[in-house]
Amino acid sequence: MSETVLYVSKIKNGTVIDHITGGHALDVVKILGITGREKKVVTIAINVPSKRFKIKDIVKVEGRELNPQEVYKIALLAPHATINIIRDFRVVEKQRVKIPNVIEDMIKCANPACISNSNEPVQAKFYVESEDPLLLKCHYCGYIMEKKDVLQQF
Numbered sequence: 001m002s003e004t005v006l007y008v009s010k011i012k013n014g015t016v017i018d019h020i021t022g023g024h025a026l027d028v029v030k031i032l033g034i035t036g037r038e039k040k041v042v043t044i045a046i047n048v049p050s051k052r053f054k055i056k057d058i059v060k061v062e063g064r065e066l067n068p069q070e071v072y073k074i075a076l077l078a079p080h081a082t083i084n085i086i087r088d089f090r091v092v093e094k095q096r097v098k099i100p101n102v103i104e105d106m107i108k109c110a111n112p113a114c115i116s117n118s119n120e121p122v123q124a125k126f127y128v129e130s131e132d133p134l135l136l137k138c139h140y141c142g143y144i145m146e147k148k149d150v151l152q153q154f
Ligand code: CTP
Pocket: 001, 002, 003, 009, 010, 011, 012, 016, 018, 058, 060, 082, 084, 086, 088, 089, 090, 091, 094
């Protein structure tokens, strides 16, 4: 625990997504499909001080773990996030999120004229030009997707 203040209580079982890029906690909540009506404890901290990145967000979800697709999506918005699996109050696994070099299936090209948006059976495909700031290049039309283009789809 590097911070001097505990902003949100520890959880017993579940997942803590830590070191989320400041301001993106609510996007993470959306990626996880959390509505708040699941009868599970969810705690969210936004723009709290962080030693490593000045400010960060944290999302703690009781009683669930994340699937790889969810972790990839979080990585696009918060490339420095860490996923901590908590069991019986202890961190039993800590994983840095990772953006794959090639992104397929997860997002659509923002260029409406792109062949991947036509009726052709062509799956969207992007190359990661930069992780932070996020820049993804479409394999088909060369369009450069930024974080805001990706956010619109989540
Ligand atoms: N945490 C929690 N509930 C627990 C255990 C840990 O909510 N029962 C949270 C901590 O508050 C922290 C994150 O999970 O936000 C990771 O915990 P820990 O590894 O103990 O903290 P640090 O050493 O600060 O993590 P890092 O090295 O990743 O910064």
